[in-house]
Amino acid sequence: GDSVTQMEGPVTLSEEAFLTINCTYTATGYPSLFWYVQYPGEGLQLLLKATKADDKGSNKGFEATYRKETTSFHLEKGSVQVSDSAVYFCALVRSGYSTLTFGKGTMLLVSP
Amino acid sequence: DTAVSQTPKYLVTQMGNDKSIKCEQNLGHDTMYWYKQDSKKFLKIMFSYNNKELIINETVPNRFSPKSPDKAHLNLHINSLELGDSAVYFCASSQDFAGGPQETQYFGPGTRLLVL
Numbered sequence: 001g002d003s004v005t006q007m008e009g010p011v012t013l014s015e016e017a018f019l020t021i022n023c024t025y026t027a028t029g030y031p032s033l034f035w036y037v038q039y040p041g042e043g044l045q046l047l048l049k050a051t052k053a054d055d056k057g058s059n060k061g062f063e064a065t066y067r068k069e070t071t072s073f074h075l076e077k078g079s080v081q082v083s084d085s086a087v088y089f090c091a092l093v094r095s096g097y098s099t100l101t102f103g104k105g106t107m108l109l110v111s112p
Numbered sequence: 113d114t115a116v117s118q119t120p121k122y123l124v125t126q127m128g129n130d131k132s133i134k135c136e137q138n139l140g141h142d143t144m145y146w147y148k149q150d151s152k153k154f155l156k157i158m159f160s161y162n163n164k165e166l167i168i169n170e171t172v173p174n175r176f177s178p179k180s181p182d183k184a185h186l187n188l189h190i191n192s193l194e195l196g197d198s199a200v201y202f203c204a205s206s207q208d209f210a211g212g213p214q215e216t217q218y219f220g221p222g223t224r225l226l227v228l
Contacts, residue, residue, distance in 0.1 A: 036219075043116075043202060043219040044155075087153055099145070099168055100217060102155040 002027040004090050006103035013080055013110050021075040021106045023064075023090035031092040033057075033066055033073040034100065038087045047075075047088070080110045115139050116220040118203050124226045125193055133188045133223045135203030142208050143167075144186035145217065146178060149200040161186050162208075193227045200224050 007022040025031065035047040035057070048057030053068035062077045073090060090103040116137045125131055137144060145168075146158040160168035164180040175191045190197060203220040 038153075043221040044204075045219070046216050049216070089155065099157050099160055100155075101157075105153040105155070107153075 002031070002092060002094055002101045004092055004101055004103035006088075006090050006106050009087075009105070009107040011106060011108050013108070015082055015110055015112050016079045017110075019075070019077040019080045019084075019108065021088055021090075021108070023073045023075065023103060025071050025073065025090070025092050027092055027094055027101075029095045030068075031094050033064070034091040034093070035062070035064055035073070035075050036089040036091060036102075038089065038105070040086070044089065080108070082110045082112055084108060085110045116203055116205055116218050118201075118220040118223050120223060121221065122224050122226075124228065126228055127193055127195060129193050130189070130191045131193060131225075132190070133201055133203075133225070135186050135188070135220055137184055137203075137205040137218070137220075139205055139207075139218060141205040141218075142183060143206045144180065144183075145204040145206075146186065146188050147202040147204060147219075149202060149222070151199070155202070159186075159188075195227050198225055198227045 003026045005024050032051040034049045036044040037047045038044050048059040050057040050066035056065045064073050064075045087105045087107045089105045091100045119134045143162045145160045147155050148158050149155045158172045159178045161180045177189045180186045200222045202222050204217045206217045
């Protein structure tokens with residue numbers, strides 16, 4: 001079945017550091033890929049998405065590129081802020097479906 | 113204006129009780145979902161409804177029964193609550209189940225259920 005693997009957290013960074021959160025997937029066909037963010041005590045919000053190979057999703061300074069050859073969708077940000085502290089979920093949707101398969105989430109902690 | 117709302121936000125109850133969680137979306141979407149997030153933050157789909165019809169029912173105990181009185185509402189009723197049911201339950205909606213991967217899912221704020 002479909003699956004998403006994310007790096008274990010927490011990831012602890014200082015403000016303005018570079019962020020990478022790794023995500024790889026296994027799926028039938030050509031899934032769409034997503035990053036969702038969950039701030040403390042809140043629900044999930046879509047951060048960015050990519051629907052086909054080589055697409056780059058971007059939002060709020062975050063970027064991720066759909067790499068079919070490595071089945072990856074790593075999340076990056078050049079300079080993190082304290083307000084980016086949250087749990088980040090990588091997810092996929094198989095073509096023709098809309099049910100999300102999530103990774104286990106990666107907690108990011110940014111200190112001043 | 114909240115797009116996807118859930119009530120209650122917190123729910124503390126005893127083992128063996130029956131409880132319901134309500135979800136409403138004002139986005140005009142056709143498809144609604146329930147997800148369960150466990151203590152380790154792992155999220156998993158439970159149910160999906162499209163136009164009030166059950167589309168997906170993952171391996172969820174039959175103590176859990178979703179009910180969709182109309183397209184804008186998908187409630188979750190849980191019978192005979194167990195300790196292992198303690199989790200955060202998220203409702204979500206999207207425009208169309210068959211709309212393909214272009215459709216974004218919008219999540220509610222979650223209901224934190226604690227079974228004692």
